[in-house]
Amino acid sequence: MGPVVAVVGGGQLARMMAEPAGALQIHLRALVEAADGAAAQVIPDAPVGAAGDLEAVAAVAAGADVLTFEHEHVPQDLLTRLIADGVNVQPGPGALRHAQDKIVMRTRLTELGVPCPRWAAVATPEELTSFGDRVGWPVIAKVPVGGYDGKGVLVVHDAAEAAHWFETDHGQILVEERVAFRRELAALVARRPSGQVATWPVVETIQANGVCAEVIAPAPDLPVHVAEDALDIARTIADGLDVTGVLAVEMFEAADGVLLVNELAMRPHNSGHFSLDGSVTSQFEQHLRAVLDLPLGDTSATAPWSVMVNLLGSELADPASAYPDLMAAFPDAKVHLYGKSVRPGRKLGHVTVTGTDLAEVRRRARAATTILGGTPA
Amino acid sequence: MGPVVAVVGGGQLARMMAEPAGALQIHLRALVEAADGAAAQVIPDAPVGAAGDLEAVAAVAAGADVLTFEHEHVPQDLLTRLIADGVNVQPGPGALRHAQDKIVMRTRLTELGVPCPRWAAVATPEELTSFGDRVGWPVIAKVPVGGYDGKGVLVVHDAAEAAHWFETDHGQILVEERVAFRRELAALVARRPSGQVATWPVVETIQANGVCAEVIAPAPDLPVHVAEDALDIARTIADGLDVTGVLAVEMFEAADGVLLVNELAMRPHNSGHFSLDGSVTSQFEQHLRAVLDLPLGDTSATAPWSVMVNLLGSELADPASAYPDLMAAFPDAKVHLYGKSVRPGRKLGHVTVTGTDLAEVRRRARAATTILGGTPA
Numbered sequence: 224m225g226p227v228v229a230v231v232g233g234g235q236l237a238r239m240m241a242e243p244a245g246a247l248q249i250h251l252r253a254l255v256e257a258a259d260g261a262a263a264q265v266i267p268d269a270p271v272g273a274a275g276d277l278e279a280v281a282a283v284a285a286g287a288d289v290l291t292f293e294h295e296h297v298p299q300d301l302l303t304r305l306i307a308d309g310v311n312v313q314p315g316p317g318a319l320r321h322a323q324d325k326i327v328m329r330t331r332l333t334e335l336g337v338p339c340p341r342w343a344a345v346a347t348p349e350e351l352t353s354f355g356d357r358v359g360w361p362v363i364a365k366v367p368v369g370g371y372d373g374k375g376v377l378v379v380h381d382a383a384e385a386a387h388w389f390e391t392d393h394g395q396i397l398v399e400e401r402v403a404f405r406r407e408l409a410a411l412v413a414r415r416p417s418g419q420v421a422t423w424p425v426v427e428t429i430q431a432n433g434v435c436a437e438v439i440a441p442a443p444d445l446p447v448h449v450a451e452d453a454l455d456i457a458r459t460i461a462d463g464l465d466v467t468g469v470l471a472v473e474m475f476e477a478a479d480g481v482l483l484v485n486e487l488a489m490r491p492h493n494s495g496h497f498s499l500d501g502s503v504t505s506q507f508e509q510h511l512r513a514v515l516d517l518p519l520g521d522t523s524a525t526a527p528w529s530v531m532v533n534l535l536g537s538e539l540a541d542p543a544s545a546y547p548d549l550m551a552a553f554p555d556a557k558v559h560l561y562g563k564s565v566r567p568g569r570k571l572g573h574v575t576v577t578g579t580d581l582a583e584v585r586r587r588a589r590a591a592t593t594i595l596g597g598t599p600a
Numbered sequence: 601m602g603p604v605v606a607v608v609g610g611g612q613l614a615r616m617m618a619e620p621a622g623a624l625q626i627h628l629r630a631l632v633e634a635a636d637g638a639a640a641q642v643i644p645d646a647p648v649g650a651a652g653d654l655e656a657v658a659a660v661a662a663g664a665d666v667l668t669f670e671h672e673h674v675p676q677d678l679l680t681r682l683i684a685d686g687v688n689v690q691p692g693p694g695a696l697r698h699a700q701d702k703i704v705m706r707t708r709l710t711e712l713g714v715p716c717p718r719w720a721a722v723a724t725p726e727e728l729t730s731f732g733d734r735v736g737w738p739v740i741a742k743v744p745v746g747g748y749d750g751k752g753v754l755v756v757h758d759a760a761e762a763a764h765w766f767e768t769d770h771g772q773i774l775v776e777e778r779v780a781f782r783r784e785l786a787a788l789v790a791r792r793p794s795g796q797v798a799t800w801p802v803v804e805t806i807q808a809n810g811v812c813a814e815v816i817a818p819a820p821d822l823p824v825h826v827a828e829d830a831l832d833i834a835r836t837i838a839d840g841l842d843v844t845g846v847l848a849v850e851m852f853e854a855a856d857g858v859l860l861v862n863e864l865a866m867r868p869h870n871s872g873h874f875s876l877d878g879s880v881t882s883q884f885e886q887h888l889r890a891v892l893d894l895p896l897g898d899t900s901a902t903a904p905w906s907v908m909v910n911l912l913g914s915e916l917a918d919p920a921s922a923y924p925d926l927m928a929a930f931p932d933a934k935v936h937l938y939g940k941s942v943r944p945g946r947k948l949g950h951v952t953v954t955g956t957d958l959a960e961v962r963r964r965a966r967a968a969t970t971i972l973g974g975t976p977a
Contacts, residue, residue: 224918224920224939224941225918225920225937225939226920226923238622239622241618241622241642242619242622242623244642245615245616245618245619245641245642246619246876246934246935246936246937247920247923247935247936247937248919248920248937248938248939248949249920250641263644264622264627264644265618265621265622265642265644266644267640267641267642267643267644267646269644499623503932503934503954504931512927517923517924517927518923518924518927518928518931519927519931520927520931520932521931521932523932525902525903525954526902541601541602542625543601543602543603543624543625543626546603546624546894546895547894547895550889550894550895550896550897551895554881554895554896554897554898555880555897555898555900557623557880558623558624559623559624560602560623560624560625561625562601562602562625564601572625577880577902
């Protein structure tokens with residue numbers, strides 16, 4: 224009864240898909256890295272297997288209405304073979320490659336006329352030097368495949384600082400100008416195979432050490448025309464790349480109000496976690512609806528402001544042990560823990576607070592998260 | 601990591617506890633009637649066993665921080681033995697017996713001064729006749745133990761109509777005056793072992809054939825003093841009976857504004873399903889917090905009106921097959937299906953719509969549910 228969605232990946236994103244799946248009687252089947260991981264703790268049908276193992280992915284997709292992802296690490300050739308065997312893969316490999324390879328992404332966005340930082344694909348230190356001399360130092364160097372959350376990204380003041388990357392097997396390196404940005408924004412959209420697109424309000428994302436630390440929805444004091452530009456860019460990318468499911472477009476808002484696209488993610492994304500508690504339809508429900516080609520849900524906000532703060536590491540062996548303090552001090556805080564063991568800086572969970580006074584909402588969300596991190600209320 | 605809650609029962613109430621359990625990293629373990637039932641579909645740790653089987657209940661409670669329930673069918677002696685063995689049972693058997701036996705409930709509520717319909721416990725047709733002659737015919741006769749959703753309840757115009765109950769093994773029958781009520785209300789509260797109580801706004805419940813069909817939150821046009829009376833009654837019962845977890849108090853609002861208590865449920869209840877989509881803290885999250893003696897969550901509404909409509913049976917073999925129609929017509933409808941096979945009149949799910957215009961919210965919630973029932977949009 225009900226549709227069957229197979230998802231590759233057993234982390235917090237698959238875990239959070241389980242909530243709307245249960246409500247909508249969608250059978251969720253996750254291919255997980257470990258039997259006791261974040262997703263497997265809450266999904267009964269969670270076989271263990273690797274995202275690169277054709278047999279394992281084919282088995283999880285067997286009988287499912289659609290195969291989708293919580294990360295971008297499923298190889299293209301594997302997806303192509305599954306499609307040849309009749310599997311409905313959403314987003315398809317043609318879209319997904321833009322989230323797998325940053326050079327492919329930059330090339331295609333430039334073709335689409337989407338504003339990006341100046342960039343180049345360089346194969347040698349000399350080419351890097353030439354790029355830096357042209358756009359100004361320092362520049363941002365990125366491993367095109369496999370980086371995330373600040374990993375695989377370097378601020379490079381001199382080609383020598385990236386020399387080790389050229390010595391290893393990365394092939395080309397993506398280099399980008401360092402944008403003098405005012406702040407970072409994210410535009411979240413969902414798109415169905417049949418073309419319907421839904422957007423959430425543009426959010427402000429605040430990073431710490433290359434990792435998302437806080438999200439404010441909607442982005443404060445964002446001029447309406449800039450918000451519209453951001454959503455237009457996201458729609459252009461979703462349509463142009465034939466993205467299905469949720470697409471997060473991370474952007475820089477430059478000092479002069481110009482938007483430049485930073486990164487893409489084709490799956491529910493940290494910048495949309497607020498929607499679990501602050502939107503009529505969360506990004507997790509919307510992703511399931513979109514990949515099943517079901518009509519998309521209402522993305523209206525349920526409160527004027529939502530602030531989400533990530534729990535990045537904790538002094539506590541078990542952050543849930545702080546519930547008595549946290550819940551007494553902040554009865555309105557919506558706590559999400561992912562069932563992961565504590566490691567320094569690890570994304571262990573998040574807290575969302577909603578309300579009408581942004582300063583107070585931010586203060587409460589941060590303070591509640593601090594308690595989970597081990598600081599008493 | 602995180603607390604462990606064991607719940608007896610594998611229906612939709614345990615199923616809906618899984619959502620907040622996942623968010624709060626609470627390990628939920630359910631003792632279920634069937635391995636493919638509503639709860640077992642979404643809870644990985646769901647051993648099969650009977651609520652009356654001491655060994656099975658003891659096994660599910662082993663190592664759990666608390667044992668709780670989604671129904672009232674665990675025998676008193678079983679619970680007493682578990683407590684003797686050190687199990688933390690919430691609500692305890694001393695509270696739960698008032699939800700298990702309607703005569704015990706009426707006796708205790710009367711002692712507490714809680715307004716009830718006039719009632720008597722009768723053992724013979726002659727006693728029933730005497731009661732009916734005193735309060736006026738027809739009267740309501742109830743099997744004191746085991747009835748639910750209209751089962752075990754009769755409107756009796758003459759003692760002969762209940763004669764078969766006296767012939768079977770029911771012992772005493774509860775008889776109550778038939779109240780000329782204006783409408784039915786429910787007051788939902790949660791209480792921790794340490795005494796904290798939280799209440800939601802009083803709701804109006806609309807029954808069809810003895811089964812809850814629709815809930816409007818808050819109850820429209822309810823005078824403030826009547827709402828306060830209703831919540832006072834619910835608090836009095838929660839405190840007086842030492843209830844822990846969620847308590848639903850179903851009441852009649854008599855034509856003259858007087859409230860009379862009809863039924864009690866000591867668990868999440870159909871009258872509180874709206875809170876999943878219409879409250880900061882749902883009754884399911886609150887129940888988990890309460891039985892774990894954690895500080896209770898904010899019960900504020902997230903919208904002026906929430907209307908929940910039950911899906912009672914369906915012409916469709918799979919109600920989820922109506923999603924394309926339903927979601928296209930009502931993108932704001934929050935659909936909950938319970939993973940149950942279709943039977944006439946069976947509670948298969950519910951739909952909640954929230955908004956600012958009550959008439960429109962009701963229309964949308966009803967129309968969306970109708971589509972799940974098999975009527976095209």
